[in-house]
Amino acid sequence: MAxxxxxxxxxxxxxxxxxxxxxxxxxxxxxxxxxxxxxxKVITFESLKRNSALLGLQGLKDDELWSMLxxxxxxxxxxxxxxxxxxxxxxxxxxxxxxSKRWLEEAVEQELRDFMS
Numbered sequence: 001m002a003x004x005x006x007x008x009x010x011x012x013x014x015x016x017x018x019x020x021x022x023x024x025x026x027x028x029x030x031x032x033x034x035x036x037x038x039x040x041k042v043i044t045f046e047s048l049k050r051n052s053a054l055l056g057l058q059g060l061k062d063d064e065l066w067s068m069l070x071x072x073x074x075x076x077x078x079x080x081x082x083x084x085x086x087x088x089x090x091x092x093x094x095x096x097x098x099x100s101k102r103w104l105e106e107a108v109e110q111e112l113r114d115f116m117s
Contacts, residue, residue: 025086032080032085032086035048035051035055035085042080045069048065071091
């Protein structure tokens with residue numbers, strides 16, 4: 001968004017702390033459901049534009065919305081599936097990336113403990 005100062009406060013780490021791993025992932029899935037095209041089961045440009053006000057993004061221009069989609073579109077199909085959306089949310093939050101590493105380490109440790117017992 002050139003020429004426009006945007007204040008962004010990253011609430012994702014706070015949400016993750018309050019909700020825990022499963023609760024937070026559930027909320028990400030709920031967010032995806034709000035934005036997705038009901039028929040295609042993915043977030044398309046049209047569904048993002050139609051639902052952008054739910055994220056407080058109603059002021060974004062079409063090229064800015066396209067940029068958001070392209071940022072998260074890992075398979076190049078022009079839309080976001082649920083996995084791509086969740087990965088994008090984590091990538092947009094550096095603090096949450098660190099938190100997710102801790103969650104992964106804890107999950108691996110738990111699996112090892114379960115396997116050894």
